[in-house]
Amino acid sequence: MGARLLEAMNIGVMVYLGWHYNMQAWGIICTYLFLGNLRLSTREKWMIKSGLVVLVGMHALLWIAASPMMLTYKAIEVACVSITPFVPFIVFPFFIAGGLGFYRLSIRTGIRIPLNALVPWLAVYVWYYGVLNYHDIVGISIVVQLAHALQYLVVTTRVEANVGEKKHGRNGLVFTVAVYIVLLSLGYVVFELPGIIGMQTELTTVYTSGLTMLVISINLHHFFVDGAIWKISNPDVRKDLFSHLEAR
Template sequence: MALDLSVDVSAPKAATPGKYLFGPVTDFLMLGGSALLILPVLFLVPLEYEGLVAATMVVVAYLVNYPHFAHSYQIFYRNFARKVSGNGYDRSLQLRYVFAGIVVPLVMGAFFAYGAATANTRLLGYAANAMFFFVGWHYVKQGYGMLMVDAVLKRKFFDDRDKKVLLVNSYVVWILAWLLTNTAVTKGKYYGLEYYTFAAPSWIAHIALLAAVASTAAAVLMLINRWRRNGGALPYNGIVAYVASLYLWILIARINPLWLLVVPALHSLQYLAVVWRYQTNVERDSQDAARDPQPKILSPLGPLYRLRVLGFIVGGAALGYLGFWLIPFVLTALIPYDRQVLGSSLFFFIVLIFINVHHYFLDNVMWRRGNPEVSRYLFR
């Protein structure tokens, strides 16, 4: 999932000084601050408890991770006919909705159908490579997007040159992290299917390291300069999100095996902070938002809009379970294929990669600059 929320500094007039998604502490924890608290603790976990902690983290990651994917589908395909017809959307955005919402899933569906029908493990392995490559791009773009969101809400804007410094640093750190995991050909398994990393020359990784040090230094100097211009103020929660996404979740993700299990949940939690605020504002815009829910037994939940937001969250959890567990389970039971070659988890492999990759395309359309729904429902 990649948030592209680099809005124009003149766009979000609805935001007010000191605005938060939910509150200073909640924003800090959800946008990335929790990583600063959890990572040190993981190094103190005794060896005999690592298995229990790992199992717990996997469950937590799934509880948070699945809904975060599902929410992108709920938002993207809502009023989809209006979006692809161009009703209220410019031509460029309309075509992006068509491409991400129709063309991409058809192409991926054909790719996986051919790979499964021909039992082509090498071809299917390329899909795993692609997912792992783009996940870094997705993480750093989301971290950058979170910084831009917080900057808009706090009215502490970055100019175009500042944004370029931040973006260049994001991409350089991403490439460095990818190269560090691809300095030699290694074989891995993902849901029973083998894939291979690439043997990138070590000298390229060294150059990338120097570039990352330089770009990080440039970003730090830019932030210091911006802090001075702002009279000693910055969108601090956004900076925490940016730092966590680039350095804690990508560059040093493999510093601890348990940390590698925690990172997806923290990344998803960051995304949920934006989505839940966005959906809350959507529901608040309805004419009957302040009305008491019916029946009366639901009144402790508050106004009707809160009940609808809760329904959105529960629906995301159900949709996540449907997509990641029930659908691949049914497909595995009903569709025959060469299990000796492709293993017993083929459809879990396909669905997981399909949703991950498609999620990147959906987010790149939904949260981009120029989408009228972003400025209307998020920046206030």
């Protein structure tokens, strides 16, 4: 029962992770379009965004088809493997539609699309191309996760620097980096604790299982909270994100 629950939670968190990746990219696209004084029409919005929604499904499909963690739900894995060869044919029309959406926006407004808005859109397609073609799913997942984290820092670091500057003067960015280093160090200790203290094998197994459940729970919480608070439609988010521009 415990193994099935853990595997089901893994599937759930990976599906949610796909949503997290792609909607983050969408948020950054909207941010840079906003900064470029570009406003999407409903049609243009869905021409671009629909491809990202499709990639959420492809994320789940590719992970389930190739993940070494799929031990219990073999029928689902087999079904996903059978669909995998058709992924490029499913995704490509939406990729073209997204490009046409940007083109339509540029023609309608007479404004060139900022490169910073195009890069996150193109990046997610590159990520999943790598996942589809690179057979070490764990290895490529690490690359994608790092790319996602770097992309994410565009927003969070800017907000923390702006907010930190108000609270701590000109050292807002320094404060943010210091907090990051402390949290990174604590994370290392938590994950490496069995080796650090010489934990016994049986206790290590229990500790690792508990830690896995904790990490999955934290990720689910992170994805949900992230989707709730980082909305450019929220005036408070816009204020914190763009306050450095107002100061110029």
